[in-house]
Every structure is written in structure tokens, then in C-alpha cells.
Amino acid sequence: MYRTHNNGELNINHLNQNVKLSGWVQKIRDKGFIVWVDLRDRYGITQLVFDTERTPKAILDKASELSRECVIQIEGQVIERESKNKDISTGEIEILVQDLVVLNTSKLPPFTIEDQTDGGEELRMKYRYLDIRRNPVKQKLIFRSQVSMAVRNYLSEQDFVEVETPYLIKSTPEGARDFVVPSRMNEGQFYALPQSPQTFKQLLMVGGLEKYFQIVKCFRDEDLRADRQPEFTQIDCEMSFVTQEDVLNTFEGLTKHLIEKTHGIKVEEFPRMTFEDAMKTYGNDKPDIRFGMKFGELNEVAQHKDFKIFNEAELVVGIAIPGGASYSRKEIDKLIDWVKRPQVGAKGMVYVKLNEDGSYKSSVDKFYDDKDLKAWAEKTNAQPGDLIAVLSGKANETRAQLSALRMEMGNRLGLRKPNEFAPLWVVDFPLLEWDEDTQRFHAMHHPFTSPKAEDAELLETSPGEVRANAYDLVLNGNEIGGGSIRIHDKQMQSKMLNLLGFSEDEARKQFGFLMDAFEYGAPPHGGIAFGLDRLVAILGGQESIRDFIAFPKNNMGRDVMIDAPATLGDDQLKELGLELNIQKNE
Structure with missing residues (x-):
């Protein structure tokens, strides 16, 4: 028996019991005369204690040689901790160890196996089996x-x-590209996944x-x-x-x-919601309805003046950003730069501040008066203190651009709360x-x-x-x-x-x-x-x-842990009737 209990199970009710535990060494604190070890498994962490007065010397010497992530088995007595840890379920007790068996040693991990790690994503994917030991991934x-x-x-x-x-099925021409699998028994023919x-x-x-x-x-x-x-x-x-x-x-x-x-x-x-309404109201067919900022179409109230950009656009559309009237010119310029990024693709953005006192200040004051801007505010349901952001151009493209801006502002303003669910x-x-x-x-x-x-x-x-x-x-x-x-x-x-x-x-x-x-x-x-x-x-x-996902691929579709996809040997290629690929591999 490797263990009588797991490492998240023991508490003050188990005092004085003799137990066996197994797991990975999470941390070691060696003071010379006393050694504390945090022992981890899937269920939690239990603190082990080895000291010169109560632990056999041979066992204490073994404990002094332990390294992080080695796998051990211990036997000992449940005792009360002097310095309790309320953050873990076993924080009121520790195990006074009487016997220690090293089940397997470990090399120094390439990153720390802790909730907050120093390992970058690509490194952690290469050693995914170590990353899974960390609570955020395991949970x-x-x-x-x-x-x-x-x-x-x-x-x-x-x-x-x-x-x-x-x-193993047949490839069809509709949809995305298929992954294909050559058939050895039917040379020249392929399955599709x-x-x-x-x-x-x-x-x-x-x-x-x-x-x-x-x-x-x-x-x-x-x-x-x-x-x-x-x-x-x-x-x-x-x-x-x-x-x-x-x-x-x-x-x-x-x-x-x-x-x-x-x-x-x-x-x-x-x-x-119909597809048509989703596109007109939110600019995409999967809208987040946890927050507002619904689209207001402005063609009829923005295309009657001498502003050429709007007059030549298929669609003029805006949203009201809550509290945006307080943004400085520098902050608004950054927002304009954001929508002009290649990932969004807008050529620019017109803005209107609806100030708390009910007055308007816009980037197109030369062309539109307060009566016009009030009509824009009504179409976008803007309230005092809001910023109206307006984009224009081809209908489908403009809706997609404004949708991206809406989602970005939802994130920035904390409106997309992960513990709220809006199907x-x-x-x-x-x-x-x-x-x-x-x-x-x-x-x-x-x-x-x-x-x-x-x-x-x-x-x-x-x-x-x-x-x-x-x-x-x-x-x-x-x-x-x-x-x-x-x-x-x-x-x-x-x-x-x-x-x-x-x-x-x-x-x-x-x-x-x-x-x-x-x-x-x-x-x-x-x-x-x-x-x-x-x-x-x-x-x-x-x-x-x-x-x-237990073992995901990276952004290039590669499994960096097992190094896949990989080339095949010449013998395999010949067996599959794919000799033409041999020269390419060479």
C-alpha cells in the first residue's frame, strides 16, 4: 500500500493516527536540525516534518538530500502544527515522519511547478506533463x-x-480542409478524418x-x-x-x-434573435448581450450635410461608450489608432462627447450642429457622460469593425464578467x-x-x-x-x-x-x-x-512535446505508395 490517505484529506480529527502518504516534493525548507517538506498530489498538499529529536537520523539524512519533484512515500504520525495555514485543507496538521522511501528521483524542472510559474507558454507545452502538475491546469x-x-x-x-x-471516412469538398490518411491496402486512395x-x-x-x-x-x-x-x-x-x-x-x-x-x-x-437583427444591432452573429452599446444606424441623420466621408458610405453607424466623455484627446487618439490597426481595418473614427451638462463636443463640429449630434445621441441611446464612436464604409466591413470596438470596450470597462452567463x-x-x-x-x-x-x-x-x-x-x-x-x-x-x-x-x-x-x-x-x-x-x-485540453497544439499546429507532425521513413512511404514524396523529404 503506497498510501492510506491522500494529501488533501488529513485534518485535526486525524491527530495521533499513523498514516502513509505518497506524492511529489513541492518545497523543502532545511534548517539543519529540522526539515519541512511540502508533499503534493492531485488532492492537495500536506506538510511533513523531520527533526533531530523525533526522527531517526538515517531518515533525517535522507530528507536532507531530497530535491523538488522527486516522488516519495512516507510513514508517520499526524501531529498538530504550531504555525497553522488557513489557505489549505490540511493546514492545521503536519506529519512527523518515521520512515521515508524515495520512489523516484527528479531532474531540476525547467520551470517552477507552482500556480504562478516562471515558464513561458511554449516551454510549458514542451513539458506539458509537468505543467499538468500545476493547480491551474490540473483543475x-x-x-x-x-x-x-x-x-x-x-x-x-x-x-x-x-x-x-x-x-476513417471519405473526404468531401464542402467545409474546411480535411486531414487525410493514406490507405496501405488500397494504394493511391485516402481516408479523411x-x-x-x-x-x-x-x-x-x-x-x-x-x-x-x-x-x-x-x-x-x-x-x-x-x-x-x-x-x-x-x-x-x-x-x-x-x-x-x-x-x-x-x-x-x-x-x-x-x-x-x-x-x-x-x-x-x-x-x-434573428441573424439579421444580430448583425444590425451588434455587428456579428454571436453577440455578447451581457452589456449594451447597441449599434445606432446614422445614415438618415448624418448624410445630409457636406461631410463627404459619410455621404459616400454605404453605412454610418455608432455606439455609445459609457463614461467615455471623460476621455482625454490622447486617450481618444489611442482608440482611433486601435480601430485603424490591420486586425480591425477601419480608416478612422468620428467621435462625439455628450458632456454631463448636456452639451456636445465632436471631431466634426465643422459639419454638424448640436441638433444633428442630439439626433446621433438618440439613435445610439447615448447618455450624459458617454462618448459616441462612429464608423462608416461598406456595410458588412463597418459592422465587423464596430463590433470589434464594442467587444474591446466591453473588456476594458469590465462589462464582460466571467461569472455572468447570458445565453x-x-x-x-x-x-x-x-x-x-x-x-x-x-x-x-x-x-x-x-x-x-x-x-x-x-x-x-x-x-x-x-x-x-x-x-x-x-x-x-x-x-x-x-x-x-x-x-x-x-x-x-x-x-x-x-x-x-x-x-x-x-x-x-x-x-x-x-x-x-x-x-x-x-x-x-x-x-x-x-x-x-x-x-x-x-x-x-x-x-x-x-x-x-490535456495536450494541445501550438499556433503552428505542432505538438512540441512529441515533435509532431514529423516526416516518414522511405520504407513507410513506399509501403503507402507515396514514393513521390521521398525526393521532397530528401
Whole structure:
């Protein structure tokens, strides 16, 4: 037996008991005649004491030679600490050690294994197994496990069946780039790793399972950022004989359950907003509604004067920044520089101070009088003391730029509080979006999303105006889930693929198996997929997903710990029929 208790378990009620403990050496304080050691495991820290009066000399000598992060086992008696530590659960006691076994030694770690470490991110990723020993990372992984268990329990209670779908599938032309896997037994042919189990879960509905879920790995070969990895995890779900309303109600229930389970907070409101309203009011389709600063469109009150920049713009739009009227000219100039950064892309910013006394001061006083500026204040719902920030230009670009500014100011003003949760359904997305480069339509969600029944006739005449029977769940300004009611009719699916530019032969080659299945009594069905990594991060009060993943990739898609991806040897390449790559590797 390596231990009778863990290192977060013992307290004053265990006084005088003989115990065995095991773990890693966190800290050593050696005074010569007495040695204190902090022993750490997953559960906490227990202080050990070795001294010349009460500890056998051989054991005290061993303790003097210990180094940080070596693994030890001790046996000793629980005694009361003279100097108590209220910050840890074991802070009232310590262990008077009678026996010590070194289970494994440790090299000096490349960074300190403490909550506040001196290791940079790339170094910690290289030694991720050491980083996981630190409480901030360890607790995030435990939290992820708790969320996953809560998901499984909830969906199982709702009669969902967990089914595993294949990882080795066929590449399809829609969506992001696939990761591909060469087949040794079928030379010259390749599997693809799934971007989602979409078609398989639809086939499970054809198979009559009615309610399916899976916590599943998915893969996309795309550029990375803080909330994106080449491999990620979805909570994938599908239901038969459901309308959009049924799906939304079911997964509102799951989201409420997770927030209450993890934070003890009951969320009752799940407002709904159309895609069009989200774009006009917040400039993006995943708005953070924990704070205001709603957009005010100013075309009708700003394009009647001699200000050429506004007159030539497709859209003039502004927000009211709370308390911004107190900003100095230098602070406002910094804000203008911020929106002009390449990451945002605005050419400039017009501002209006609505002073506490009700007067106005703007950067365009030459063109607009107080009556004009009052109209701007009304459109943006500005109050005395606010700063109105106005951008102009092409509609879509300007909305995106102002949305970035809104989110930045929400962060700066402390309005995006991690312990507040504001879910939102965004509905009525366009079914299709036109791509100028390829001169064809692309699916806004994916090719299997059904159109709104009332818009179906427009597919023949005005496909760009058709709304999708689709929905996204947004939490605190992040999309955490998305789904739709699916097409379950072969003719409608063929029409959709034709609109997306697939010839009849191409459609048959790529998706013939699905359309064949639709001819055998496919039920109406729909579903949703949550991004587990992002959901866990937001529930954990953060937006970066990396620390909630045990072994993440870096910004170049590399695992710096195991040094992957890596080249293959010539023998492997030949076996896979990839001899052409040998010269490139050389």
C-alpha cells in the first residue's frame, strides 16, 4: 500500500493516527536540525516534518538530500502544527515522519511547478506533463471531466443513446480542409478524418435510433487561434420527429443544467434573435448581450450635410461608450489608432462627447450642429457622460469593425464578467451565401440544412433570400453550439447540391449513400453540435481553450512535446505508395 490517505484529506480529527502518504516534493525548507517538506498530489498538499529529536537520523539524512519533484512515500504520525495555514485543507496538521522511501528521483524542472510559474507558454507545452502538475491546469482538466460527465448524465436521462461513428471516412469538398490518411491496402486512395459525424448521425436517424449523442473528436486542417485547434471535441446530437422548437427546448435544458451544475446559477432567459437583427444591432452573429452599446444606424441623420466621408458610405453607424466623455484627446487618439490597426481595418473614427451638462463636443463640429449630434445621441441611446464612436464604409466591413470596438470596450470597462452567463439563440440564418471568387453559392451551415418551409419556393427564383431552418447557441459572445433541421427528402437534397454547384454525377459520387438512405423512409430529423472545448472554457470563466485540453497544439499546429507532425521513413512511404514524396523529404 503506497498510501492510506491522500494529501488533501488529513485534518485535526486525524491527530495521533499513523498514516502513509505518497506524492511529489513541492518545497523543502532545511534548517539543519529540522526539515519541512511540502508533499503534493492531485488532492492537495500536506506538510511533513523531520527533526533531530523525533526522527531517526538515517531518515533525517535522507530528507536532507531530497530535491523538488522527486516522488516519495512516507510513514508517520499526524501531529498538530504550531504555525497553522488557513489557505489549505490540511493546514492545521503536519506529519512527523518515521520512515521515508524515495520512489523516484527528479531532474531540476525547467520551470517552477507552482500556480504562478516562471515558464513561458511554449516551454510549458514542451513539458506539458509537468505543467499538468500545476493547480491551474490540473483543475481545468478536472473541470472538463466534470462537465463531460454532466453532459453524459443529462442526455442519458433524456433517453439519448451514445453511439460511436467512424474516424476513417471519405473526404468531401464542402467545409474546411480535411486531414487525410493514406490507405496501405488500397494504394493511391485516402481516408479523411471527420470534420463532424454529420452524415453518420443522419443515417442513425434513418436507422431508427431517434435520439443519438456522442462526445467525439473532430478534425479540421485550418489556421489556428486561441479558441481553435486542429483536433477538437464536439458534443454531437441528433433527434428524429422534431421541429426547431423541440431541439431548442431540449438543449436549453442541457445548457441550464451545465451552468447550474458548475456554478450553482439558475439561468431562466434564453432570448432569441434573428441573424439579421444580430448583425444590425451588434455587428456579428454571436453577440455578447451581457452589456449594451447597441449599434445606432446614422445614415438618415448624418448624410445630409457636406461631410463627404459619410455621404459616400454605404453605412454610418455608432455606439455609445459609457463614461467615455471623460476621455482625454490622447486617450481618444489611442482608440482611433486601435480601430485603424490591420486586425480591425477601419480608416478612422468620428467621435462625439455628450458632456454631463448636456452639451456636445465632436471631431466634426465643422459639419454638424448640436441638433444633428442630439439626433446621433438618440439613435445610439447615448447618455450624459458617454462618448459616441462612429464608423462608416461598406456595410458588412463597418459592422465587423464596430463590433470589434464594442467587444474591446466591453473588456476594458469590465462589462464582460466571467461569472455572468447570458445565453442567446440566433435563428433564421441565410441558407446560402454567394462567393464572388468562385461565382457560386456556398452553404452557410452545411449542405444538409433544410430551408424554412415558407421560403422553399424561393430556391427556384431567389436562392440568396432563402432562410435556413438553422440555429446557433451563443453564450457570452461565443458560439458554443450550432445545428439545424435537416433535409430528409432525396429531391430536396438533390436540389440543394445542385444550387451549390455539384453536377448530378458529383453529387452521386460524394453523397449517393445518403440520398439512397432517404429513399427508405427517412424521418424528419434535426440536431446540434456543441464545441466542448469552448463550452468548458467559457463555463470556466475563460475564452482560450488551450489549458482545458490535456495536450494541445501550438499556433503552428505542432505538438512540441512529441515533435509532431514529423516526416516518414522511405520504407513507410513506399509501403503507402507515396514514393513521390521521398525526393521532397530528401
